[in-house]
Amino acid sequence: MVLASFFRTSAGCLNTGPFNPKQTFLLAKKLPFIGKPLVVLLFALLLWWLVPTVVKSFLRISFFEFQAPAWTAISYLTSFQDFWSLRSRSKIELIKAGQDLARLNAAYELRNQQYEALEAEISRLEKLLQLPSLPEYRFEVARVLRRDLNSWWQQILIRKGENYGLIEGAAVVYSGGVVGRIKEVRQFTSVVELASSPKFRIAAQFDGDNRPVTYYGSVNRIFTIPHGYIKDVQPDVSADASTPRRIVTTRLGRIFPDGLTIGHVRNLGPSSDGLFQVGQVELNKELLSLNEVTVLIPIIVENALDNE
Amino acid sequence: MNEKRQILIVFFTTLVIYIIVVLLNNILSTYSIHLSLDSLYLLFPGLYMLFWPGYLIVAVIALIVDALIPLPFGTLFILYSLGYFLIRQFNTRFRKENKSHVMFIAFIINSFFMLAIALVMSRGSFFDENYWLRFLTDLSLSGLVLILIAPLILELQRLFLQLSGISMTGEAIND
Numbered sequence: 213m214v215l216a217s218f219f220r221t222s223a224g225c226l227n228t229g230p231f232n233p234k235q236t237f238l239l240a241k242k243l244p245f246i247g248k249p250l251v252v253l254l255f256a257l258l259l260w261w262l263v264p265t266v267v268k269s270f271l272r273i274s275f276f277e278f279q280a281p282a283w284t285a286i287s288y289l290t291s292f293q294d295f296w297s298l299r300s301r302s303k304i305e306l307i308k309a310g311q312d313l314a315r316l317n318a319a320y321e322l323r324n325q326q327y328e329a330l331e332a333e334i335s336r337l338e339k340l341l342q343l344p345s346l347p348e349y350r351f352e353v354a355r356v357l358r359r360d361l362n363s364w365w366q367q368i369l370i371r372k373g374e375n376y377g378l379i380e381g382a383a384v385v386y387s388g389g390v391v392g393r394i395k396e397v398r399q400f401t402s403v404v405e406l407a408s409s410p411k412f413r414i415a416a417q418f419d420g421d422n423r424p425v426t427y428y429g430s431v432n433r434i435f436t437i438p439h440g441y442i443k444d445v446q447p448d449v450s451a452d453a454s455t456p457r458r459i460v461t462t463r464l465g466r467i468f469p470d471g472l473t474i475g476h477v478r479n480l481g482p483s484s485d486g487l488f489q490v491g492q493v494e495l496n497k498e499l500l501s502l503n504e505v506t507v508l509i510p511i512i513v514e515n516a517l518d519n520e
Numbered sequence: 521m522n523e524k525r526q527i528l529i530v531f532f533t534t535l536v537i538y539i540i541v542v543l544l545n546n547i548l549s550t551y552s553i554h555l556s557l558d559s560l561y562l563l564f565p566g567l568y569m570l571f572w573p574g575y576l577i578v579a580v581i582a583l584i585v586d587a588l589i590p591l592p593f594g595t596l597f598i599l600y601s602l603g604y605f606l607i608r609q610f611n612t613r614f615r616k617e618n619k620s621h622v623m624f625i626a627f628i629i630n631s632f633f634m635l636a637i638a639l640v641m642s643r644g645s646f647f648d649e650n651y652w653l654r655f656l657t658d659l660s661l662s663g664l665v666l667i668l669i670a671p672l673i674l675e676l677q678r679l680f681l682q683l684s685g686i687s688m689t690g691e692a693i694n695d
Contacts, residue, residue, distance in 0.1 A: 249605040252575070256601050260594050268593050275587035282539065359546050362554035363654035364641040365590045395590075403588075410645060431650045434552045434657050501550040 273398070280401045283357040287371055291355070347469065349383075349508040352376050356502050357401065363431050366409035366438075370505060373398045381467060383508040388496040389473030390461060391505050404505065407474060408438035408495055415465035416442065416474055418449060419458035427459060427474055427493060438495040442477065445489035451477045459493050469508070526686050527573045533677050534561050534581055556637075556662045558585070559630035562600060563670060564677045566607030567616045567625075578604045591640060599636055603629045619671040626670035627663050634659050 338345055354370040361367075372378055374397055384391040384404045392412060396403040405412055412429035429440045442459060451457040456476040461468035475493040483490045541557050548555065561581045565574030582600035586593055607625060614621040638655045645651040 249571070249608040252571075253601055253605040256579075257598060260597060263594075271583065272587050272593040275583045279584055279587065286539070286543070358542050359549040360554075360589065361545075361549040361552065362556070363651055363658060364637060367590065369588070431645060431648065431654050432552050433650065433654055434661075436552060438552070500552060 276398055277400075280398065283369060284371055284400065287355055287357045347463065348511045349469065350377075350511055352378065352507040352509060353504060354402075354507060355504055359500075359502070361406070361408075361432075361500060365411070366406040366429065366432075367395065368392075368404045368406065368502065368505075370402050370404055370507075371400070372507070373400045373402045375400055377509060378402050378507055379509060382510070383461075383468045383472075384505050385468075385472055385508060386498070386502060386505050388498050389475075390468065391499065391502065393467055394507065402507075406438075406499060408432055408440060408499060412440070414467060414474075415462050416459050417462045418445075418477075419460050419471075421449065422462070424462055424464050425459075437497045438499050440475065440493045440495060441490060442493055443483060443488065443490045445480060445491060447482075447487075447489060449480065449489065451480050451491065453478045456494075522686055523570075523573060525684065526569070526681065527577060529681055529684055529686065530564055530569065530573075530677065531577045531580065533680055534564065534577060535584070537561065537673060538581065538585065553661060554658050555665055556630065556634050556658065557666055557669075558596070558600070558633045559603060559626045559666065560670060560673055561585075562603050562607060562629065563622065563626055563674055566604050567611065567622075567674070568678065571608060574608075575601075575604060591637065595637070595640060599633050603633065606632075616674075622671050622674060623667045626666050630662060630666050631659060634662065 334346065337343070352372060354372040354376075357369040357371050359368050368391075370384075378394060378397050380394055380397050382394045384393060390407050392404045392406040392409065393414075394402050395405040407414075407427075407429055409429045410431055414427050415424050416427040417424055423446055424444070425442045426444045427440055427442050432438045449457075456478045458476055459474045461470065461472040461474060463470050473496075475495040477491045477493055480489040480491040482488075537560055541555065541560070545554055562578055565577045569577070578600050579597060582597040586596040589596070606629065614625065616622065634655070638652075642651065
């Protein structure tokens with residue numbers, strides 16, 4: 213009966229009269245392609261199920277690389293569009309922007325000198341105390357090609373990949389702090405999982421307090437700033453709306469260097485077990501509209517890869 | 521020759537629609553909004569093309585979309601195949617010329633896709649009210665946008681084929 217009903221549906225018979233087996237048989241014989249959709253569907257599903265994982269993986273990489281040039285081209289077009297929109301600015305505006313940049317450069321030059329002095333002090337202390345040296349990173353700036361931010365996953369595609377020596381798991385940052393980490397590296401592009409992604413989880417700490425806590429991303433509601441959560445917070449730590457606490461990265465997680473901003477905590481409450489505290493972390497709103505990010509590639513790992 | 525041209529044109533127009541949807545989501549991401557308009561990629565092949573050429577386009581588009589998202593590879597291929605076969609199975613039940621029918625099909629197929637992905641991805645978040653609230657918001661917004669643009673997109677694809685000198689007469693459905 214089910215088959216007969218299926219044939220009737222497939223043939224587009226809109227009559228709801230009684231079932232006639234002879235008529236259905238003749239119809240099926242007359243139109244051999246009747247019932248094709250379901251048969252093909254089942255066949256396609258079976259075929260896909262039987263395809264070895266290696267083939268599926270190869271197909272995935274192929275289709276990924278196939279579309280990568282399209283996203284790169286769109287990104288270049290956008291940059292080109294930005295360039296021409298900037299060209300329409302008046303010379304006075306450009307002069308003002310140039311002056312601002314010169315001031316910023318001077319400030320950064322001073323800070324750079326301080327940084328070098330501090331670096332020298334750190335290395336002197338490391339030698340004196342025979343401590344292992346802090347991890348060093350190479351910075352690779354990359355443009356964002358596309359953003360996929362929904363309730364299921366939060367990731368961005370960037371315009372650099374294996375061609376620039378990017379590696380999976382590398383930290384990704386921007387001027388506001390942590391962006392996320394590299395999840396997949398392809399030939400010319402890479403996928404970055406954002407800090408706001410529900411699957412993102414790293415070790416963190418409060419600014420000025422080196423006891424580790426766990427940070428993890430969460431589902432974000434629309435029209436709200438992205439957020440995550442922290443757990444395993446010691447009971448003596450406090451934060452409220454008037455004095456929000458900054459959450460920063462720690463090198464305990466072996467991904468990020470110390471002190472990069474993750475977000476701010478405005479309230480803390482007891483966890484379900486009552487031993488620790490949990491809280492919501494407000495991330496920077498700019499995380500939702502990033503155009504450029506920096507990938508931190510550990511130099512030790514890079515050297516090891518080069519030696520291989 | 522005509523059929524090959526038709527396949528190529530429909531494939532590339534569908535690809536352009538996909539790129540536009542991604543660019544739109546790039547802009548909307550600033551407001552934490554995401555539009556899933558997957559059923560747009562199936563409508564034209566499902567309603568106006570012969571069975572195999574239409575399925576070929578749907579399968580390739582599904583694999584292209586699938587390659588960039590963190591679902592197990594092939595999930596969208598299976599979902600798109602299901603959606604395509606649903607359209608083919610019931611294409612005699614509705615009128616392609618009727619905009620409300622097209623809107624209805626687009627909405628139903630899209631909601632089915634979104635619900636399936638939401639269930640696949642809900643591990644660990646199944647009892648999280650935020651997850652389902654965000655899902656319902658995205659579902660409603662995507663549905664609304666889809667209802668508004670689906671007939672227009674279909675019409676544009678048809679127009680593009682006509683401008684390319686390919687007649688749709690006699691090539692449509694009921695295979």
